[in-house]
Amino acid sequence: MTDNIWKRDEIESPCIKLCVVHPETRLCTGCLRSIDEIGGWSRMTPQARRQVMAELPSRAGAHSKRRGGRAAKLARQQD
Numbered sequence: 320m321t322d323n324i325w326k327r328d329e330i331e332s333p334c335i336k337l338c339v340v341h342p343e344t345r346l347c348t349g350c351l352r353s354i355d356e357i358g359g360w361s362r363m364t365p366q367a368r369r370q371v372m373a374e375l376p377s378r379a380g381a382h383s384k385r386r387g388g389r390a391a392k393l394a395r396q397q398d
Contacts, residue, residue: 330368332360333375344381351378 334357337349346353352360356371363371 330365330372333372341382346378346381348382351375351381 333350333352335349337347339348340346340354341348347357350357352371352375356363360368
């Protein structure tokens with residue numbers, strides 16, 4: 320016996336429930352979508368969603384810039 324579960328033919332959201340918008344890039348640090356893309360996701364066509372999903376890997380480097388970490392913090396405290 321097989322389960323006949325109804326499934327929608329849609330691309331799922333890339334949301335990982337880590338919703339913080341980066342102040343400089345204006346992208347979500349979790350899924351890398353813009354605010355407009357997040358807000359319009361449910362109204363996007365499957366083709367538009369695929370296009371956004373295809374662009375996400377290229378956005379991964381947008382948040383890799385570090386602010387200095389512990390060493391920078393210690394240096395600031397000494398100034």
